[in-house]
Amino acid sequence: MKDIIQQFKITDTKKFSLDKYDTGDTLGYDKDESEALLADLISETAKLQNELYAANRKSLLIIFQAMDAAGKDSAIAHTMSGLNPQGCQVYSFKQPTSEDYEHDFLWRHYKALPERGRIGIHNRSHYENVLVTRIHPEFILKENIPGITKVKDIDKKFWNQRFESIRNFEKHQSANGTVIVKFFLHLSKDEQKKRFLKRIEDPEKNWKFSAADIKERAHWDDYQKAYEAAIKETSTKDSPWYVLPADKKWFTRIAISTIILQTLKDMKLEYPVLPKDEKERLEEARRLLEEEK
Template sequence: MEKIKTSDYRVGKEISLKEIPTLNTLGATEEELEKALAKERNKLAKFQNRMYAHGKYGVLICIQGMDTAGKDSLIREVFKDLNARGVVVHSFKTPSVRELRHDYLWRHYMALPERGKFSVFNRTHYENVLVTRVHPEYILNENIPGIESTDNIGPGFWSKRFEQINNFEKHAVENGTIIFKFFLHLSKEEQRHRLLRRLNKENKNWKFSPGDLKERKLWDNYQKCYEEAINHTSTAHAPWYVIPADNKKASRLILADILYDELKEYKDVREPELNHETRAHLEDYKKQLEGE
């Protein structure tokens, strides 16, 4: 199996998505990929336990991708060995009436991880510069002063949003949140196959919506918006990683490997030591329990 190098996937300079491959099998069989993922899950679970005891960091994992990119199954497979109390998944849908009464980042700020926990954003605050950019009429629902029609939404509006998102993430990082942002890079042809599978398998039909085909026609628009969003918001403190997503098992392993590779560098994350008095009486406590 090919070695996974985090730097191969991290966005450190301007990218063109067309030049980045959507398929990487890592030269491994499905069984090898599953075994390797199990090992990474175990390491992540142990780190999360230490982090929970340490109580100073939270981890935010942002996952974006086109429909059928494999977000749901990736979250299930990568994080299923973590303590249930240590990981919270947030699936952001169309903003509610209550959410629209606040600024667009409010609901995401409220979902940032507690210290010691992982928060996974299944779709993220980046929907506000992706879906809304492809469909600028959605912005009108936010009732922003000075935005009376889509004619008021120009390039400067989106530049300001990129700046606001960068500031939001910088603030979170400076207060103990470790941020990872993953784009599951799917090919249009692979999406076609996956949509057809949804239609052909009766137990998958419920996942299909005619709206999926309408959005598919806007594929190029979405790719352009993703590319620009990634290029404007991949920072040293909150980098983007572009993960080839045509092979689901490989994409899960790559993501998990990157997570652990980066998190293990936080050498200060360790279980707290017992205070001197408690440690001095450990044998006494054992004898009390053994004598019951």
């Protein structure tokens, strides 16, 4: 467990570079044993989720970001399969609506934060506002921000302010009981090509493919730079980024489950202890039930 966390958790942002991370790394884990290992991790996570839900004091926000076809959807489906749906909320963020554009860029993400006692999963997130918008700055103009009337107004100072807003947003959530874990599923360009071809060749996966995917693929290098900048600027002690190799889906799922399990353990969760008068009422209820004929 420690090797996965130490290998992929971003702690030294000054020296961070995506090029240093192997998209096909498996840290020596065995694929043949991965199914059983994942089942064990999910089972342990489910037990801790019950404690999180019962205590109703903290919450966990899990963020997934990646290039198209990196496996976010399937990773969420597999790693969260053992969770109690009552204590889990999944949001998949698409292009902002006209209503969203009438507010600041964090507004719709505030609304999607997990309640106390729950696990929130964001498939894409507020980071799209420093990723997609970095490649397509014209989208920023739709936000009607004072002083930003043309693309050339979107300068380095603008992006620094946006990163600061994100850090402050996450810091505020951490201070109020929401633990944040951020996953970047690091996929190679060659593997994305293979997965795109499979989506085209398999009729059951055609719906997953869009012509827009090819247009965005043309910006691959720019996206890598945008992700690198976002991770450098926003990986903090309380809200760390994990850069996970995504070429081998089975290992990506093990890494995700391992990190989530350890995060829940680090939260020091406990079932609530009832006050004395509540315990006395429980004992009275026990006595009445046992005396029933």
